[in-house]
Amino acid sequence: MAAPDLLDPKAADHNSKPRLSFSTKPVVLTTTEDECDAPRMTVMRWKTVSAIFFLVVLYLIIGATVFRALEQPHETNQKLDMIAKKLDFLATHACVNVSELENLVKQVVSAVREGVNPSGSLSNQTSLWDLSSSFFFAGTVITTIGFGNISPHTEGGRIFCIIYALLGIPLFGFLLAGVGDQLGTIFGKGIAKVEKMIVKWNVSQTKIRVISTLLFILFGCLIFVALPAVIFKYIEDWSTLESIYFVVITLTTIGFGDFVAGEKSHISEGGSQSLKDRDYYKPVVLFWILVGLAYFAAVLSMIGDWFRVISKKTKEEVGEFRAHAAEWTANVSAEFKETRRRLSVDIYDRFQRAASIKRKL
Numbered sequence: 001m002a003a004p005d006l007l008d009p010k011a012a013d014h015n016s017k018p019r020l021s022f023s024t025k026p027v028v029l030t031t032t033e034d035e036c037d038a039p040r041m042t043v044m045r046w047k048t049v050s051a052i053f054f055l056v057v058l059y060l061i062i063g064a065t066v067f068r069a070l071e072q073p074h075e076t077n078q079k080l081d082m083i084a085k086k087l088d089f090l091a092t093h094a095c096v097n098v099s100e101l102e103n104l105v106k107q108v109v110s111a112v113r114e115g116v117n118p119s120g121s122l123s124n125q126t127s128l129w130d131l132s133s134s135f136f137f138a139g140t141v142i143t144t145i146g147f148g149n150i151s152p153h154t155e156g157g158r159i160f161c162i163i164y165a166l167l168g169i170p171l172f173g174f175l176l177a178g179v180g181d182q183l184g185t186i187f188g189k190g191i192a193k194v195e196k197m198i199v200k201w202n203v204s205q206t207k208i209r210v211i212s213t214l215l216f217i218l219f220g221c222l223i224f225v226a227l228p229a230v231i232f233k234y235i236e237d238w239s240t241l242e243s244i245y246f247v248v249i250t251l252t253t254i255g256f257g258d259f260v261a262g263e264k265s266h267i268s269e270g271g272s273q274s275l276k277d278r279d280y281y282k283p284v285v286l287f288w289i290l291v292g293l294a295y296f297a298a299v300l301s302m303i304g305d306w307f308r309v310i311s312k313k314t315k316e317e318v319g320e321f322r323a324h325a326a327e328w329t330a331n332v333s334a335e336f337k338e339t340r341r342r343l344s345v346d347i348y349d350r351f352q353r354a355a356s357i358k359r360k361l
Contacts, residue, residue, distance in 0.1 A: 115150040136262065136282035142168035143289060145250060148257035179294035180301070187216050187298070217299060224251065224292040232261060235281075251292040261285045 090096060111118045115128045127133070128150050140147055141164060152158050191212040198208045229243040238246070238259065246259040262282045 114153060130279075132279040132282045133262075136286055138164070138168075139286040139289065140255065141165050142172040143253065143293060144169060145253050145255035145289070146257075147255045147260045149260045149263065176290070176294055176297060179291065180297045183291075183294050184298050187220070190219075191216055213302065220295050220299065224288075224295050228288060228292075236261060247292075250289060251296050253293070 086101060090098065090101065108118050133150070137150055141161065152161050194212045194215055195208050198211060203211075225244070225247050229240070229247050232238060232246060233240060233243040236243070236259075242259055246261065249256055249259075262285055
């Protein structure tokens, strides 16, 4: 029995085995320009990365220079003042020698580093690791703020802190993203209403978007920065600058720890507690940190979107400029070639006329 012809479609219908198929249309195995350009749109070029890196280094150098000029003289004055106080104490207390005083100072410094406030009567002080303070510390871990005013000092505490942070930070990230989305939706609806009102003023779309966004930022700063700063100034007995400083340093997750809301103070002789010593105070502060971080994340995301839009528009404008430049160059080149051709023809005609005149003579 003859083998079925694989090129014959009739024979192929009765053949259950795989067969070859040929098409008269050419098959082009190439990638599209969009696919080739996709990585270029998503991956930043090394030149851009290098430029940003040197810009960040320059920014760090400027910051270091300014901070040094502002803070180093204050540090020097504090050192001289401390030396003067030590000498004055030794002069007024002849029974105390230098080594005893230095040992006492070292013990006080060690206690402060352990998170213990050595001032006041230690019997009247509350624990730094009670439930509310521990809850607040756990919040500073998963939010990556890490004030540093208290920290675990036992091996078990440090091991648990590592595991707790590795699991809690991603979990808090999901929560932060969800809260940020909800805040973005709420403020987005407000911005849409504002834009509808401004449209009636016959303002351009770009100005409308800028005005509405600035209103969103100002309203958020009023709720999450200005109002908490006023509250902290009243409760913590801070200055206006100190309150604003604490709010901004906290919500940007810098968290130096020089100012911390709700630091435990020693209880007065009557046993009364201030508001910042109440058990519910620190959980409320932590809730404010959560919502404030979500707001700041939304603002930073919006600023990032602005930069991306500006970058995209800049690339489009540069592309249009290059296209116009290329078109202008092509037109000039074509005109130059046409002019040169006409000149060549004209010169050739003149030579021909001169030659014909010579032949006639």
